Amino acid sequence: MNGLALRLGSTATVRGRKSRELLLLTGFLVVIWTVTGILSPRFLTPQNLSDILVQAAPLGFVVIGQMLVIVMRGLDLSVASVMATAAVLSTSTFDNTGGVFVVGILLGAGVGAVNGYLVAYRKVTPFLATLATMIILQGIRFAYTGGAPGGSLPDAFRFLATGRIAGIPVSLMILAVVAFAAHWMLERSVLGRQFMLYGDNPAAARMTGLPVNRLVVLAFVISGVMAALGGLFLVGYVGIVDNWTGRGYELDSIAAAVIGGASLRGGKGSVLGALLAALILVSLFNIVVIVGLSIEFQMVIKGVLILLAAGVYLRSSRA
Amino acid sequence: MTTPLLAARGISKSFGPIQVLDGIEFEVNAGRNIALCGENGAGKSTLIKLMTGVYHPTAGHVEVDGKPVVFPNPKVAIDAGIAVVHQEFSTLSALTVSENIFLEKEPRTRLGFIDRRRLKADAETLLADLGIDLDPGRTLDRLSVAECQMVEIAKALRTEARVLILDEPTAVLSSRETEHLFRILAGLIDRGMGLVYVSHRLDEVFEICTDITVIKDGGVTSSGTIADYDHDKVVAAMVGRDLGDLFPPKATAALPQPPALAVKGLVVESGLPPVDLEVRPGEIVALAGLVGSGRTELALAIFGAAQAQGEVQFLGESLPRRSPGSSLARGLAMLTESRKTDGLFPGASVGWNFAATSLGKDAQPYALSPANEERRAHSVVERFAVVVDDTGQPIDSLSGGNQQKVLIGRLLENAPKVLILDEPTRGVDVGAKAEIYRTLRALAEAGVAILMISSELIEVVGLADRVLVMRDGGIAAHLTGADITEDAIITAAAAGDAAGASLDRDPANV
Amino acid sequence: MSDFARAIRFQPVHLVIVGLILTVFVVGAVHSERFATLTNVSNIQDQLVVLALVALAQTVVILSGGIDLSFAGMLGLLTVLFASVAGGDPAVFAAAVVGILTLGALLGAINGGLIAFTGIHPLIVTLATSSIMAGVALLHSNQPSGSVALFFEDLVYARLFGFVPYGTIYVLAAYFVIGFMLWRTQFGTRIYAVGDDERAAAISGVPVRLTKLMVYSLSGLIAAMAAIYMVGRFGVGDPRAGVGFDLRSITPVIVGGTILAGGRGGVLGTLLAVILLILLRNVLNFLNVSSFYLWIVEGLIVIVAVSLFAARASK
Numbered sequence A: 001m002n003g004l005a006l007r008l009g010s011t012a013t014v015r016g017r018k019s020r021e022l023l024l025l026t027g028f029l030v031v032i033w034t035v036t037g038i039l040s041p042r043f044l045t046p047q048n049l050s051d052i053l054v055q056a057a058p059l060g061f062v063v064i065g066q067m068l069v070i071v072m073r074g075l076d077l078s079v080a081s082v083m084a085t086a087a088v089l090s091t092s093t094f095d096n097t098g099g100v101f102v103v104g105i106l107l108g109a110g111v112g113a114v115n116g117y118l119v120a121y122r123k124v125t126p127f128l129a130t131l132a133t134m135i136i137l138q139g140i141r142f143a144y145t146g147g148a149p150g151g152s153l154p155d156a157f158r159f160l161a162t163g164r165i166a167g168i169p170v171s172l173m174i175l176a177v178v179a180f181a182a183h184w185m186l187e188r189s190v191l192g193r194q195f196m197l198y199g200d201n202p203a204a205a206r207m208t209g210l211p212v213n214r215l216v217v218l219a220f221v222i223s224g225v226m227a228a229l230g231g232l233f234l235v236g237y238v239g240i241v242d243n244w245t246g247r248g249y250e251l252d253s254i255a256a257a258v259i260g261g262a263s264l265r266g267g268k269g270s271v272l273g274a275l276l277a278a279l280i281l282v283s284l285f286n287i288v289v290i291v292g293l294s295i296e297f298q299m300v301i302k303g304v305l306i307l308l309a310a311g312v313y314l315r316s317s318r319a
Numbered sequence B: 001m002t003t004p005l006l007a008a009r010g011i012s013k014s015f016g017p018i019q020v021l022d023g024i025e026f027e028v029n030a031g032r033n034i035a036l037c038g039e040n041g042a043g044k045s046t047l048i049k050l051m052t053g054v055y056h057p058t059a060g061h062v063e064v065d066g067k068p069v070v071f072p073n074p075k076v077a078i079d080a081g082i083a084v085v086h087q088e089f090s091t092l093s094a095l096t097v098s099e100n101i102f103l104e105k106e107p108r109t110r111l112g113f114i115d116r117r118r119l120k121a122d123a124e125t126l127l128a129d130l131g132i133d134l135d136p137g138r139t140l141d142r143l144s145v146a147e148c149q150m151v152e153i154a155k156a157l158r159t160e161a162r163v164l165i166l167d168e169p170t171a172v173l174s175s176r177e178t179e180h181l182f183r184i185l186a187g188l189i190d191r192g193m194g195l196v197y198v199s200h201r202l203d204e205v206f207e208i209c210t211d212i213t214v215i216k217d218g219g220v221t222s223s224g225t226i227a228d229y230d231h232d233k234v235v236a237a238m239v240g241r242d243l244g245d246l247f248p249p250k251a252t253a254a255l256p257q258p259p260a261l262a263v264k265g266l267v268v269e270s271g272l273p274p275v276d277l278e279v280r281p282g283e284i285v286a287l288a289g290l291v292g293s294g295r296t297e298l299a300l301a302i303f304g305a306a307q308a309q310g311e312v313q314f315l316g317e318s319l320p321r322r323s324p325g326s327s328l329a330r331g332l333a334m335l336t337e338s339r340k341t342d343g344l345f346p347g348a349s350v351g352w353n354f355a356a357t358s359l360g361k362d363a364q365p366y367a368l369s370p371a372n373e374e375r376r377a378h379s380v381v382e383r384f385a386v387v388v389d390d391t392g393q394p395i396d397s398l399s400g401g402n403q404q405k406v407l408i409g410r411l412l413e414n415a416p417k418v419l420i421l422d423e424p425t426r427g428v429d430v431g432a433k434a435e436i437y438r439t440l441r442a443l444a445e446a447g448v449a450i451l452m453i454s455s456e457l458i459e460v461v462g463l464a465d466r467v468l469v470m471r472d473g474g475i476a477a478h479l480t481g482a483d484i485t486e487d488a489i490i491t492a493a494a495a496g497d498a499a500g501a502s503l504d505r506d507p508a509n510v
Numbered sequence C: 001m002s003d004f005a006r007a008i009r010f011q012p013v014h015l016v017i018v019g020l021i022l023t024v025f026v027v028g029a030v031h032s033e034r035f036a037t038l039t040n041v042s043n044i045q046d047q048l049v050v051l052a053l054v055a056l057a058q059t060v061v062i063l064s065g066g067i068d069l070s071f072a073g074m075l076g077l078l079t080v081l082f083a084s085v086a087g088g089d090p091a092v093f094a095a096a097v098v099g100i101l102t103l104g105a106l107l108g109a110i111n112g113g114l115i116a117f118t119g120i121h122p123l124i125v126t127l128a129t130s131s132i133m134a135g136v137a138l139l140h141s142n143q144p145s146g147s148v149a150l151f152f153e154d155l156v157y158a159r160l161f162g163f164v165p166y167g168t169i170y171v172l173a174a175y176f177v178i179g180f181m182l183w184r185t186q187f188g189t190r191i192y193a194v195g196d197d198e199r200a201a202a203i204s205g206v207p208v209r210l211t212k213l214m215v216y217s218l219s220g221l222i223a224a225m226a227a228i229y230m231v232g233r234f235g236v237g238d239p240r241a242g243v244g245f246d247l248r249s250i251t252p253v254i255v256g257g258t259i260l261a262g263g264r265g266g267v268l269g270t271l272l273a274v275i276l277l278i279l280l281r282n283v284l285n286f287l288n289v290s291s292f293y294l295w296i297v298e299g300l301i302v303i304v305a306v307s308l309f310a311a312r313a314s315k
Helices: A003-007 A014-039 A044-070 A077-093 A099-120 A126-145 A157-160 A168-186 A189-202 A202-205 A212-238 A249-259 A271-290 A295-316 B044-053 B074-079 B097-101 B116-130 B145-156 B175-190 B202-208 B231-239 B294-305 B324-330 B350-357 B370-383 B402-412 B430-447 B457-463 B484-493 C004-007 C012-031 C038-063 C072-087 C090-117 C123-142 C150-157 C166-184 C186-196 C197-204 C209-232 C250-255 C266-285 C292-313
Strands: B007-013 B018-028 B033-037 B061-066 B067-069 B082-085 B163-167 B195-199 B210-217 B219-225 B259-269 B277-279 B284-289 B309-316 B332-335 B418-422 B449-453 B466-471 B474-482
Touching: A003 B018, A003 B449, A014 A099, A014 A271, A014 A295, A044 A077, A044 A157, A044 A168, A044 A189, A044 A212, A044 A271, A077 A126, A077 A212, A077 B061, A099 A126, A099 A212, A126 B231, A126 B418, A157 A168, A157 A212, A157 B457, A157 C004, A168 A212, A168 B294, A168 C266, A189 A202, A189 A212, A189 B350, A249 A271, A249 A295, A249 C123, A271 A295, A271 B007, A271 B466, A295 C090, B007 B044, B018 B033, B018 B044, B018 B061, B018 B195, B018 C186, B033 B044, B033 B202, B033 B231, B044 B163, B044 B195, B044 C166, B074 B082, B074 B350, B074 C090, B097 B145, B097 B202, B116 B145, B116 C004, B145 B175, B175 B195, B175 B202, B195 B202, B202 B231, B202 B466, B210 B231, B219 B231, B231 C123, B259 B294, B277 B449, B277 B474, B277 C197, B284 B457, B284 B484, B294 B332, B294 B449, B324 B332, B332 B402, B350 B370, B350 B402, B370 B402, B402 B430, B418 B430, B430 B449, B430 B457, B457 B484, B457 C012, B466 B484, B466 C072, B474 B484, C012 C266, C038 C072, C038 C166, C038 C209, C038 C250, C038 C266, C072 C090, C072 C123, C072 C209, C090 C123, C090 C209, C166 C186, C166 C209, C186 C197, C186 C209, C197 C209, C250 C266
Parallel strands: B033 B195, B033 B210, B082 B163, B163 B195, B284 B449, B284 B466, B332 B418, B418 B449
Antiparallel strands: B007 B018, B007 B061, B061 B067, B210 B219, B259 B277, B259 B309, B466 B474
16 A cells, blocks of 8 residues: 555555545645635735734644543533633632642542542533533632632733744744643653543553543543633633633534544544634634625634534535 | 245355355245254355345346345345344333334324324234243343344344244253244244254254255355254364364373462352353363353453452462453453454555554563564464555455454464464365364464363364363363364253263363 | 323422512512503513514424524514505404414425434524525515504504413414314324334334424414514514524523433423523513613523423433
């Protein structure tokens, strides 16, 4: 068999299938960028493209965690609630110190641990476990802020989310580091392989001696931490703390994970695909505005894209 | 000759490039009970599915009353009077007995609503007619497996079925329940129904069947009235070769070493008897017994995948807290009964499947080593002659036999000292079976202690050095040497037989 | 179990919910004399109509082993469309009602068709269609808009015997019809069969795909019923009317004893759970407890309920 075909297009191997999906996503992104570039000269400017990337960064963090949980046959509906709570807590607890991040991340880890405990040890379905923690966290957050979050946004937030070092946005640098670590973990480490195997067949994972319960908890903890990071970067970018910060991200992150190749049936997904999908979504939102369409088209496009992606992957996995 | 109720005429079926059936002729006649025999993978289930509209033939056709018919789906076959009791139940545990029996055939009121009163009454009548004592209003999650089987049969007979196909109907039944089933079946034959009886248990075939057809590797090898057959003739037609070719010679030397695996007073589930057993390095011990006699549960408890009370000693060391992970780490490996359920990672490649138990065992404990993985996967592919183009190929694109070879290769990856194998040749073709038998014997000769569960008596008799027969969760008999015969195993496995039970109750004394 | 108990899909947990409802009611009555008044009792009923209806739709879908997250977009779309045509005289209004119910059923059928015939997970399909419908609703009108025939508004606000709003009758009728359908029609049995075990149902001759198609279509129809009521109650169509109902519709189903995996449960439990949740919110208001705490209570109830059922199922 031709080596190049094997690597790029052949569906005969598992890896080949995955490469083809990533190629498809990249191709799609290139096409929409090119077409929009032709339609509007304002689109393909360095300023606009870097805006898109910075805008996509918060979703990028969240979708990495969400994708991992989906790989593990789960689903994390609590990410948006974690985003808002992390943001609210951090901004009201400290001012202008590194502590703000620690508090938010600890919160994300804690919520993830509770989710993981419920799923792994109490056998609650991920959907209901994270739905419940989402609602509870929401109640705690509103009660804590009395409905109206106070506190000022530390300067550190603004800098991390919108600042630049040598012309490169800081948020993208941090996302790049986190994403590279996540990519290495999932593709090249024993832990990542264990995640993938568990997602493919949890019963077989148990019988082959994998630490199944710990894996589940860890996946949810990672998702919680990534959501917290996403929330902190989002408020930094928007500039305002709100009790509903990140609203809609639970479903957007699921959408991006699915468009990026993750399957709710588990065992399939990649960091690269998830990030590409997040970038595609945010690009489309940007494009809708740039070509002068009504902003509501974003939602229609998002829906169509989800169906399209899920349909394409299903076909390719059956082929 | 009368026209058969149902017939397969030159029927063939392929899945992709794999030809499963080739030109099968098969007839079901009124008032007769024809046995359909063959080894696992011979094509029995495929034939049944073709005759009931689940699959569609690639060549040939099905006839009802001598006329060619096409069954586009199971419903049409059911309407044509072909009823089938599949090995996998089609009963629904959330529905009641009566709802299950009349699913899709519910009696209606004039307005088209389900007539609940008649539903119940009809179910009561049908059950009474069949001599089955069940409350039609109970949901099936409150019934035993045998009771669900009765519901399954009642369901198959709710309409004016003229042909009833039973696929391994006694696999989950006790001997008393089997007798009950046979009485029901005899009544149906008397009424002029045509029966097809698929079973591994030849004694049952000789007891209740009038005709027999044997298939092997997708073709009919032998067919006729049962009176013309004896046990050996059927086996010869099924296996198609001498058993001597299939099985390597057994261990001859005495085994002086202390046991590698010793189980003392293990209680798998409260209420079941405590189990003692030993397996020494170099021997293959078979756990025989009926499905449901507790063999798999015992194996899982030893391996640490299920909770149990009692002692398990591994190489003389007592292991109070066991888990699959810790057992594997110590050199106690297990091949599970169902590849699909808890053996394979179906979406992963051959290489990934193979490497699953040896992750993190390389020089760097946290990072993968693709080169090492690749090299080891290749060595297994070569050693077991696994038919595969590329170790990156998804494992579900392989045949059952090749999948099983990969799993056995995976078991051996950590150089285990004790192997537990639950139905190691299930769904594997005869050629691969012989290879697996040779591999197991070679392992035993290299000093591995092997505990094997098998429902195929031929395999137990041909391969095992010692046989422990289980019944109702306890060990009912212990057979060695020339005492290992199919008759002895069946006798001991069936309940309430004094001769079987008295053979030996305590394997630790041997 | 008696036939009647089976017909209404009675579960012991329903007694617990009834007990909680009574307790909460007594607590409210003791604490505030304005609580156990006809006005408040009819207010509570007004508040539960929409949730009761979407939860009813969700119950049917979950019983069939699926999930429907499309209410967020669907309610918004259906209310704006209904409000844009339902003004004027009774004949036009009647036509609008028929039209919107048909549209709801059709939109649901699209969900069902995609789920049944492509094999894409219901969660993904309904998430996507919800987004599309929300977008279309907002494109149609960005703000709450339209109007509804006055007689209909009057009807929605009228009370039988001074304390039973017509909304209650509407809800009870819907629950009765669906409950009857589940118990006495072949479609009802098919829903349970498909939800319990799709493979076994298919072997038994149940048309699994058709059943799924019809289930989601029915869900859309019931959502349209909720949309009509919402327009009557608020006088306008709001493209954001459905926000939150996608997930909110699930809680009462689960608390009421229907299993997320499908095949087990019924509509009675859902109705009781809706009453409990709405009553709880109302009482917390009277107790001057911030409604934020209701979320915490609601989440805890879900966890307790699910752990309870999980423990029971594993026995």
